[in-house]
Amino acid sequence: MKLQTLFTERRAVSPVIGVILMVAITVILAAVIGTFVLGLGDQVGDTAPNANWGAEFDANGGENGTVTFTHQGGDAVEASELSITASDSTVFEAMNAAEPSDARLAAGDTISREISDNFGGTTTANLVWEKGDRSSILRSITITVD
Template structure:
């Protein structure tokens, strides 16, 4: 047997590479189809927005964005969207809790006063919402995906006496 002839024989290289490529394409295609069949593809699309918020508490008189007036021990909390993704108002909630109660307010809530934002409005950098809180409240800005199947807290504020 001649060693030179064995090393120089490359007649079967092309068919082997072709088979390897076909198997790789089949495996990748099966993985992509499998993620959507099992429902994992939908979960990838339902991600929470990335946004930052600042909070400015002022114990003063005045009405908030929802028409609430001042009561003893209350103050105004101005929540400002500082940057990041724009968020539809209908998916954004302000939740608050004090020693006595828990509340959830939709930013686009219909109330006796005209809401500052309607459901399809987008809150982007610079957008503000003012809410009336007690100085012992803890307030969170919460994103809730359409359909309500997932939520995430985007910001948190604790009152001076919380």
């Protein structure tokens, strides 16, 4: 092979490279279209907020008490997307979480819930984020009531 002809060749890009590029573009387009057709693109924005939460239980010196979760930093969270649940369904019997003063909870804001008078024992209280059909436990605390 002559070295001079190698550097003076005037042909375009190899047909093999062209085919590889066309296949890559087709695969990328198929993946993007497939995500939106299957509805996976709708869930991209529905992720749990990235926030730090403190948890505290105040027994109030009796059989009942209050579980309080404090936003300690990170993303602000819509109060309507939060709930406080427990592993034992009798803990918060027919009681709703106390409404926070703001519609969005930011650093320093709290959300709390009182314990039912007839509960005694140990359970786990969870701060749960729910939006649409997605949910996530943001913080948990184990509480014991005598």
